[in-house]
Amino acid sequence: MADSFSGSGSVAEETRARVQAALDELGYRPNLAARNLRAGRTGLIGLVIPELHSPYFGELAGLLVEAAQQRSWTVVIDQTFGDGEAERRLLEGTGGRMVDGLIISPWSLRPDELTARARDIPVVLLGEQRAPGLADRVAVDNVLAADEATTHLLDTGRRRIAAIGLQPHLHNDTARQRLEGYHRALRRAGLPSDEALQRTVQALHREDGARAMAELLDSGARPDAVFAFTDELALGALHVAHARGLRVPDDLAVVRFDGIEDGRYAYPPLTTVVPDKKQIAERALQCLADRIYSPAASVPPSDIVVPHRLEVRDSSRPAG
Amino acid sequence: MADSFSGSGSVAEETRARVQAALDELGYRPNLAARNLRAGRTGLIGLVIPELHSPYFGELAGLLVEAAQQRSWTVVIDQTFGDGEAERRLLEGTGGRMVDGLIISPWSLRPDELTARARDIPVVLLGEQRAPGLADRVAVDNVLAADEATTHLLDTGRRRIAAIGLQPHLHNDTARQRLEGYHRALRRAGLPSDEALQRTVQALHREDGARAMAELLDSGARPDAVFAFTDELALGALHVAHARGLRVPDDLAVVRFDGIEDGRYAYPPLTTVVPDKKQIAERALQCLADRIYSPAASVPPSDIVVPHRLEVRDSSRPAG
C-alpha cells in the first residue's frame, strides 16, 4: 500500500485502481508536512522582492510563479519594501528551512550580508547586487541598455537629455549602472554631462517621477528628452509633462526602462528598454533546479546576463 | 533544552542565554517541516488568483502578503489564468494539506465545485461567486458601484454611455452585476438600454478594451461616455480614443472600475470606482484567522461587503 500512491512500486493494475478508489472514497489526502519531513524537501521556493504591487515586480512574480508551477514548485512570496532590515530577516528566515531555494531581489542589502543563508540553501540574486562565489545572479546589462536608450534619443536629435532616477542613498547599483550607460552615450556623442539634468528620486513610484519632472521643469533646465530609469518614474514624468502643456514627443521625448505593459497604452505609447523577464524567471529557476537536484556538483555560481531590447514607440519619435 | 527556543518553558535566564549562544554558534535553524508535522499547522496561506501580472491582482496580492506577514503567515501563490480546470486543481490540491487556509478568486468555477476542499480547510472567496454555507466571501457591492459610476456620467450630462466588459461566456457574475448597475442607473434616468453601446470582451486586458473601443467607434454607435468594467479595459479604450483623435473628456468621458494606481497618472487622469482593497485583504485574512484558530465555533460563513468610493478625476469632467 505504501507505494500505491507514491507511484513508485510495481503493483498490479487492478490493486492500484482499487486503492485509488478507496482513497477517493475517503477523501484521503497525503499530509505534505510529513512527506516533506521525510523527503527533506518541501517543493517550496521563496521569492523575496521589494513590492508586489509595482507593475515590474508584479509581472516578474507572475512569470516566476508560472515557471515554478511547470516544475512542480510552489512559490511563497515575501515583500521587503526595499527595507534592508526586512531583506536580512527574510533572507535569513523565509519559512525557516521550509523553502528549497530562494530568489531574492535585494535593494538595500550589501553582498557580504548574503553570506549566511546561501550556505544553507541555493540562493539566486536578481538584479545588480553580486555575491561573488556565494550565489547565482541573473540580470540585464544595465550599462549597455541605458547607453542604447540614450543613444536612441541622441539619434532622434535630442541634445538636452535628462536622467530621472538616481538613488545615491541606496546600496544598490541599478541606478548607478543606468547612469553610467547614460554618461557613456553622452560622452561618445561629445556632449557634456549636465548635473542640472540629472534628478535624484527617493523611491521609484509614479509620484517620485512626477516630483522629479516638476523639479526639472521648475529649475529651468529645459530638457528636450527624459530618460527615466524605471517605467513608473516615466509615467509620473509624463503626467507632469502633460499637465505643464508640453507635447510629447515634440517638446519632450520620453524613454523608460523596464517595459511593463502599461507603457504601450500610455499616451503617447512609451519607448522602452524591455528586459526579457520571461528569461529572467526561467534562468533563475534553472539555477535553483541545478543546485537543488545536484547539490554534489558544486559548480561555481553563474552570473547570467539576459538579453533586452529597445522598443521604439511614439514617445521618442523625431521632433516634428 | 527542548523548550529553550520554543519560548514556552520556564528556564533559567542564564541557561536560556547559553543555549541561544550555542544555537547561533552552530547556525542552527529549526526544521519547519518537522515543526509543522508536529503542530498540524504550516503557517502557510494559499492564494489562488487568475493572474499576478494584472495590476488589480498585483495590488491585491501585495496587500494580502503584507497583511499575512503581520499575522506571521506566509502566502503561497498560484495562478489560474481564469481557467476553470486550473481553479479546480488548485482549489483541490494547493500544497496538498500544506496550507492552513485558502483564499481564492474564482473566475470560471461554479459554486458547487467549491464544496470538496472547503470541508478540509477554511476557504475564503474573493469576488462575486458564492458558495452558500461553505465558505466566507468578501466582495464589493458591484451593482451599487456600477450604478454610481453610471449615475455620475449621467450627472455630467452624458446620454450615450457605452459599457465595455460584458463576459457572457464566463460563469462569473462580476460583469453581470456591473451591467445590472449600469442598467439600473439608465432606467432611473429614463434612458433606454441600447445594445449597440454594450460591448463584450474575451478577456480583461488592455488589448481587449482597445478592441472593444475600436469596434464601438467603427459601429457608428457614437458614445459620449464609456464605463469600462475594469481598469485595464479603460486604459485600452482610452488609448484607442486618443488614436482616433477624440478629446477626453470633451468628446468622450471615461470611467472605470478597480482603481489601480496607473489611472491616476493616465492622460487624462481617470475617474474610477475604487474598491477598498486593503479592507478586502484584511477581512479575508480575518475570516481565515477566525476559522483556523477557533475551528470549534462553527459560525456560519459570512458574506462581507467592503466599501468602495468613486474618485472623480479629469476623464469625466463635464464636457466643455
Next chain:
DNA sequence: GTGAAAGCGCTAACAT
C-alpha cells in the same frame, strides 16, 4: 529544573 520518550504521517528499506 532537567531528562527521556512517544508520536505527528509519511516512505525507503527490509523481511516475509
Next chain:
DNA sequence: ATGTTAGCGCTTTCAC
C-alpha cells in the same frame, strides 16, 4: 507481491 519497521526533527508529556 505484500507486510512490517524504522526514523525524518520537532514538541508535548510524563517521570525523575
